[in-house]
Amino acid sequence: xxxxxxxxxxxxxxxxxxxxxxxxxxVLFIARGTTFGSAVHDPKxxxxxxxxxxxxxxxxxxxxxxxxxxxxxxxxxxxxxGAFFLLGGYIALKLQRHWVGQGSAFGLTSxxxxxxxxxxxxxxASLLVGLVGLTMQQVFLRWNQGQELxxxxxxxxxxxxxxxxxxxxFGGVAEDIAWPGxxxxxxxxxxxxxxxxxxxxxILAIAIAVGLGLWVWLKKTRTGMVIxxxxxxxxxxxxxxxxxxxxxxxxxxVGSALAGLGGVIGGSFASLAPGVDSNWLLNSLVVVIxxxxxxxxGAAVGALLLGITTNFAAAYxxxxxxxxxxxxxxxxxxxxxxVRPLGLFGRPA
Amino acid sequence: xxxxxxxxxxxxxxxxxVALLAPVLFSTYWxxxxxxxxxxxxxxAASLIFLSAYGGMVSLAQVAIYGIAGFVLGNVVTNGNTKxxxxxxxxxxxxxxxxxxxTSVGxxxxxxxxxxxxIYFLMITLTFGVIANLFFGQVTDFSGFGGISGIGAPxxxxxxDAHPDRLYYVALGVSLVVLVLLHYIVRTPFGLSLQGVRxxxxxxxxxxxxxxxxxxxxxxxxxxxxxLGGVLFVWWNGHIDPASIDLSxxxxxxxIAVIGxxxxxxxxxxxxxxxxxxxxxxxxISFVGPRFHTLIGVIFLVIVLVSPxxxxxxxxxxxxxxxxxxxxxxxxxxxEIPAASTDA
Numbered sequence: 240x241x242x243x244x245x246x247x248x249x250x251x252x253x254x255x256x257x258x259x260x261x262x263x264x265x266v267l268f269i270a271r272g273t274t275f276g277s278a279v280h281d282p283k284x285x286x287x288x289x290x291x292x293x294x295x296x297x298x299x300x301x302x303x304x305x306x307x308x309x310x311x312x313x314x315x316x317x318x319x320x321g322a323f324f325l326l327g328g329y330i331a332l333k334l335q336r337h338w339v340g341q342g343s344a345f346g347l348t349s350x351x352x353x354x355x356x357x358x359x360x361x362x363x364a365s366l367l368v369g370l371v372g373l374t375m376q377q378v379f380l381r382w383n384q385g386q387e388l389x390x391x392x393x394x395x396x397x398x399x400x401x402x403x404x405x406x407x408x409f410g411g412v413a414e415d416i417a418w419p420g421x422x423x424x425x426x427x428x429x430x431x432x433x434x435x436x437x438x439x440x441x442i443l444a445i446a447i448a449v450g451l452g453l454w455v456w457l458k459k460t461r462t463g464m465v466i467x468x469x470x471x472x473x474x475x476x477x478x479x480x481x482x483x484x485x486x487x488x489x490x491x492x493v494g495s496a497l498a499g500l501g502g503v504i505g506g507s508f509a510s511l512a513p514g515v516d517s518n519w520l521l522n523s524l525v526v527v528i529x530x531x532x533x534x535x536x537g538a539a540v541g542a543l544l545l546g547i548t549t550n551f552a553a554a555y556x557x558x559x560x561x562x563x564x565x566x567x568x569x570x571x572x573x574x575x576x577x578v579r580p581l582g583l584f585g586r587p588a
Numbered sequence: 589x590x591x592x593x594x595x596x597x598x599x600x601x602x603x604x605x606v607a608l609l610a611p612v613l614f615s616t617y618w619x620x621x622x623x624x625x626x627x628x629x630x631x632x633a634a635s636l637i638f639l640s641a642y643g644g645m646v647s648l649a650q651v652a653i654y655g656i657a658g659f660v661l662g663n664v665v666t667n668g669n670t671k672x673x674x675x676x677x678x679x680x681x682x683x684x685x686x687x688x689x690x691t692s693v694g695x696x697x698x699x700x701x702x703x704x705x706x707i708y709f710l711m712i713t714l715t716f717g718v719i720a721n722l723f724f725g726q727v728t729d730f731s732g733f734g735g736i737s738g739i740g741a742p743x744x745x746x747x748x749d750a751h752p753d754r755l756y757y758v759a760l761g762v763s764l765v766v767l768v769l770l771h772y773i774v775r776t777p778f779g780l781s782l783q784g785v786r787x788x789x790x791x792x793x794x795x796x797x798x799x800x801x802x803x804x805x806x807x808x809x810x811x812x813x814x815x816l817g818g819v820l821f822v823w824w825n826g827h828i829d830p831a832s833i834d835l836s837x838x839x840x841x842x843x844i845a846v847i848g849x850x851x852x853x854x855x856x857x858x859x860x861x862x863x864x865x866x867x868x869x870x871x872x873i874s875f876v877g878p879r880f881h882t883l884i885g886v887i888f889l890v891i892v893l894v895s896p897x898x899x900x901x902x903x904x905x906x907x908x909x910x911x912x913x914x915x916x917x918x919x920x921x922x923x924e925i926p927a928a929s930t931d932a
Contacts (some may be wrong), residue, residue: 528712
């Protein structure tokens with residue numbers, strides 16, 4: 240790189256550092272014209288926004304970890320990940336309604352649902368979506384291994400078909416899965432008088448459990464070791480006599496099931512409707528592009544950055560400009576790509 | 589000139605003659621609804637195919653660029669009665685601004701994405717596209733959910749409903765210019781080094797070419813082409829809203845490019861023709877009904893699985909079977925798509 244290009248690069252980095260420093264200072268001390276005012280002025284809403292960011296990051300992580308697991312091992316960009324998310328949500332919704340009853344015109348309320356009525360549909364939905372993913376991999380992707388673009392196109396085709404069929408079967412009206420009554424409460428954090436929704440903390444707990452589970456699985460078990468070896472060198476693993484196809488199948492099952500689980504959580508936390516699939520495909524893509532494709536730690540960091548950025552942008556933009564918050568997702572992406580084109584934890588293939 | 593090129597030239601001239609006579613040959617509905625839409629979708633798909641075939645970049649952001657051109661035009665030319673800025677400026681100034689702004693955004697996207705290759709590039713451009721869609725959905729200053737309506741074409745074209753032929757001929761003219769321009773640019777030194785970058789970025793870099801700048805400029809040029817499609821779309825539709833550039837619209841353009849064939853720019857209009865016809869007539873098939881997207885998804889899947897070179901690939905294989913000329917090994921072409929996805 241020439242000296243001139245290097246100096247331009249440092250100039251760019253310097254400008255970005257100033258931009259980031261300004262944004263932090265804005266939230267902490269200035270925040271003029273915003274709903275809450277600065278963090279120093281209103282620590283309670285700052286803390287709530289921070290918790291919102293963390294819990295949103297939890298859900299981003301659950302969904303994106305499945306995406307990054309599949310990509311890391313097989314280099315398949317599963318464009319149907321958003322459709323799998325929505326499918327998982329709809330399956331759990333229908334199971335819950337079938338089990339508990341239809342409820343009123345607005346669906347079930349949390350008072351009608353106990354813990355079992357949420358957890359068992361969630362598990363069944365995740366497993367079914369895992370099976371759908373496994374089927375897709377075995378039928379369409381397995382014999383196109385190594386052709387990355389073609390595999391991405393195949394998953395796009397599957398995503399189109401799934402989204403259209405879901406619209407036909409589940410309709411276009413937004414619906415949501417009912418949380419269990421026990422969780423639909425507030426938790427007194429005893430800090431700055433914050434009462435925080437228990438369901439959001441529950442999401443964070445699930446995300447941490449998923450993260451720990453994946454970490455133990457990948458680091459401590461034999462299958463996990465094979466997966467990590469496969470990420471580095473598939474041919475070598477296969478040459479050592481390990482059945483890499485079986486490992487691929489397991490990883491695809493788990494990755495898709497995580498999308499399904501994310502859909503159940505997302506469908507309880509927000510709602511299920513056509514178009515939700517593309518939003519969640521976007522979220523997963525942004526998380527893994529920021530964090531680096533195929534890296535679990537990257538997915539965690541990417542999810543945190545995205546969750547914090549979106550929540551703070553929505554809360555701390557001046558009230559008249561709140562709807563510009565989407566710009567900040569782009570800014571986050573742009574900053575990371577400008578510094579590290581492969582993402583924060585990304586490595587060349 | 590060998591047999592193949594002669595046949596292709598005859599077919600090309602034939603298609604052009606039919607296209608020029610279309611308002612005489614076909615019903616007004618065909619010209620105004622189907623053929624004009626085919627031409628403008630073809631322009632957008634051509635920008636995608638240009639990037640893919642000569643730059644090795646499969647971009648999903650082309651629809652976002654086309655949408656940005658459309659929204660800029662809508663904001664600039666309308667006055668009152670709709671969402672957006674309602675500036676009410678001259679329509680031609682609107683066209684100029686639409687193209688300039690969309691191309692600049694294209695250069696910015698290109699600058700950010702051009703250091704990434706293959707599948708990463710696809711994903712990054714996809715996120716840009718979805719973010720553009722959400723931006724226009726959320727920011728009510730420029731559009732909001734309902735979009736901008738009542739966007740008129742300049743006086744030269746007049747009322748599109750009253751004179752559909754005029755817009756059709758404009759779209760045809762722009763398509764031809766785009767086709768010639770794309771064929772020209774790949775023969776320029778820039779186009780040749782771009783193809784070098786596609787085939788081996790590391791070697792081109794060590795020969796002293798700036799790989800990132802080549803890819804960024806190619807992306808900016810493709811954005812210029814896509815913005816032309818966006819302007820035509822807004823004139824044709826009179827309305828643009830965020831749903832015009834959502835994920836399914838992005839995928840539609842990708843589907844058009846893949847059905848046509850990702851390695852020859854002519855294929856864009858072939859793919860667009862097939863897409864528009866299926867889109868329009870599939871509802872009459874009883875078992876398809878409103879499930880157009882399932883049908884198009886299945887067709888897309890079959891094309892990707894069976895003939896990765898698209899319809900134009902089938903056409904070339906047909907010519908190989910008929911022609912006495914040099915027989916091309918069909919696998920040459922098939923390997924070209926995966927080659928574009930090689931990570932560097």
